[in-house]
Amino acid sequence: MEDFSEFVGLSRPTVSKYFNDPSSVRKKTRDLIEEALEKSGFRPNIFAVNLNRRRSNIIGVVIPNSTDPFYMALTRRIEIIANEAGFLAFVLSSEGRPDMEDNAIKTFKSMNVAGAIIAPLGVQSRQTTLEQLGESIPLVYVDSPINETSAFVGTDNRQSFGLIVDYLCRSGEPPCYFGMPQVNTNAATRRSAYTEAMERLHVEPKYVSITDSKTWDFERFAFEEASRLLENPDRLPTRTILCANDRLAFGFIAAAWQRGLKIGHGAEYDLRVAGHDDHPLSEYACPPITTVAQNYNEIGRLAIELLLSKLSEEDETFHGRDQILLKSELMLRRSA
Numbered sequence: 001m002e003d004f005s006e007f008v009g010l011s012r013p014t015v016s017k018y019f020n021d022p023s024s025v026r027k028k029t030r031d032l033i034e035e036a037l038e039k040s041g042f043r044p045n046i047f048a049v050n051l052n053r054r055r056s057n058i059i060g061v062v063i064p065n066s067t068d069p070f071y072m073a074l075t076r077r078i079e080i081i082a083n084e085a086g087f088l089a090f091v092l093s094s095e096g097r098p099d100m101e102d103n104a105i106k107t108f109k110s111m112n113v114a115g116a117i118i119a120p121l122g123v124q125s126r127q128t129t130l131e132q133l134g135e136s137i138p139l140v141y142v143d144s145p146i147n148e149t150s151a152f153v154g155t156d157n158r159q160s161f162g163l164i165v166d167y168l169c170r171s172g173e174p175p176c177y178f179g180m181p182q183v184n185t186n187a188a189t190r191r192s193a194y195t196e197a198m199e200r201l202h203v204e205p206k207y208v209s210i211t212d213s214k215t216w217d218f219e220r221f222a223f224e225e226a227s228r229l230l231e232n233p234d235r236l237p238t239r240t241i242l243c244a245n246d247r248l249a250f251g252f253i254a255a256a257w258q259r260g261l262k263i264g265h266g267a268e269y270d271l272r273v274a275g276h277d278d279h280p281l282s283e284y285a286c287p288p289i290t291t292v293a294q295n296y297n298e299i300g301r302l303a304i305e306l307l308l309s310k311l312s313e314e315d316e317t318f319h320g321r322d323q324i325l326l327k328s329e330l331m332l333r334r335s336a
Contacts, residue, residue, distance in 0.1 A: 001015065001016065003042075004036070004040065004042045007036055007040055007042075008032060008033055009032075010029065010032070010033070014029065015033060018030060018033050056111070056112045056113060057086055057087050057088060057114065058087065058088050058090050058111055058112070058113045058114060059078075059087045059088065059090070059114055059115055059116065059117065059304075059307065060090055060092070060104075060107075060108035060111070060113040060115070060116035060117070060118075061075055061078055061089050061090065061091040061092070061116065061117045061118075062091075062092055062101060062105065062108075062116065062117075062118045062119065062120075063075060063091065063092075063093050063094070063119045064093070064095070064096050064101070064119055064183070064184065064216065065093065065095065065096060065216050066091075066093035066095070068216075068247075069279060069280045069281070070143075070277060070279070070294070071119060073280075073296040073297065073300070074119070074142060074143075074296055074299060074300045074303075075091050075300070076300070077297050077299075077300025077301055077304070078117060078303065078304045079091070081300075081301060081304045081305065081308075082304055082308075085304075085308055087114065087308075089304075090108075090111070090113070092104040092107065092108075095216075096121065096183060096214070096215075096216040101121055102129050105118075105129050105130065105133050106129070108133070109133060109136075113137060114137065114311055115137050115138040115139065115140070115307045115310065115311055116133065116137060116138075116139050116140075116307075117139075117140050117304065117307055118130070118139060118140075118141055118142070119141070119142050119143040119144070119184075120141060120143075120144060120146050120184065120185075121183065121184050127146060127147075130146055134150075138151070138307060138310035138311060139151065140152070140153065140303050140306050140307045140310070140322075141153075142154055142299055142300075142303045143186065143299075144185040144186045144189070145185065145323070150323075151306060151310070151322040151323070152322075152324070153299050153302045153303040153306060153323075153324045153326075154299060154325060154326070155294045155295075155299070155328055156325035156327055156328070157186070157189050157190050157193040158193045158196060158197075159325075159328060160193070160276060160294075160327075160328035161190065161193035161194050161196075161197045161276070161292075162193075162196075162197045162200070163328060163329075163330045164197075164242060164274055164276065164290075164291070164292050164330065165198055165201065165242065166197065166201065167290075167330060167332070168240055168242060168272070168274060169198075169201050169203055171265065171336075172240055172265065172272060172336075173238050173240045173272075174198065174201075174206075174238060174240065175240040175242035175272075175274065176206040176207060176208055176236065176237035176238045176240065176241060176242070177191060177194045177195075177205065177206070177207050177208065177242050177244070178208045178210065178222070178225075178226075178241050178242065178243045178244065178248060178252060179191050179207065179208070179210060179244050180218065180243075180244035180245055180248060181213040181214055181215050181216070181218070182212065182213070182214055183215070183216055186244075190244045190245075190276065191207075191244070194242065206237035206238060207237070208229065208236065208237065208241065209229075209235075210225050218245065218247035218248050218250075218251065219247050219248075219250045219251040219254075220251060221251065222243065222247070222248040222249070222250070222251025222252045222255070223251035223252070223254050223255045224251075225251075226251060226252040226255035226256065227255040227258070227259075230255055230256060230259045230261065233259075233261070233270070233271075236271075239270070239271050239272065240271070240272040240273075240274070241271060241272065241273050241274070242275075242276075243273065243274065243275045243276065244276060245275060245276050245277045246275035246276065246277045246278065246279035246282045246289055246291050247277075247279060249273050249274070249275035249282070249285075249289050249291070249335070250281075250282075250285060250289075252273055253285060253286075253287075253289070253335065256271055256273070257286075263287055264287055264335060264336075265290075265334065265335075265336055272290075272335065272336035273289070273290075273336060274289070274290045274291060274335065274336040275289050275290070275291040275335075276291055276294075277291060277293070277294050278291050278292065278293030278294060278329075279291075282331075282333075283331075283333060285335070287333065287334035287335045288333035288334050288335060289333055289335045289336075290331065290333045290334075290335050290336035291333070292328040292329065292330055292331065293328055293329045293330075293331050294326070294328055295326050295328075298326055299326060302324050302326075306322055306324070
């Protein structure tokens, strides 16, 4: 910065003022600096700049799986809105590992981030580390909350499973539940939501027996579990299978196809398979998957707007309880 100030012929405080807010300097000064930037190629180190600020313009984002389309859509929405508000969204992935989630949080503390949006591992999260971070900056959780008092934006699983269970019971044999690996609190929340929905309809909940696992490779997990179960299809509690998410449904349908079983709605089909989330590829599966649609973009928008509103609070007590649950929409397709 000293070298650039000398190059442009202005004081360092003036140059620093420009980088903090270009509109805060006169147009003539701004034009001079921007011309010098073009000639010199100088760019300030934003991380060094932010370390010196009481509150930086960096927002941290932690997701558990960088290749999952849900988290890709979520972070894209967050990045766009953060950028429009003058913030840089810095995204790290825990890759489903508690130690990497812990390291990501410690990295954000060292970067002096202004706030963070976190999709926690939940049952595997190191809650103490998250609580310590939340003492110093505002946090907003997405996908699954860390506890009942945390600020959270996500899907109303009770409503979404109520929709899909009601449809499946009305249109054919009631569904049994194919659960997800125990990777976050959604595993327990969605199973509970299925159970509630079945009991409201006075139908006995039934569960597919699966191996205990903490893998994020949902498609492979479901394929291997379904392949084992379908060696004897009579082991399934019912011929309608409701998967905890669409990625599980992909694997289940692939295993059924290998066994020569037909998936669809009607007397000529062997099984019905439904999912949850409306994965971007679910309508292009074979057959297209009946599911309930989460509003990915809206979750991202509300999460970043909630965090920005917390950053604007003057009292800086970041502990208000804000939990936003979004409704889902039933997507009827050929798989069920």
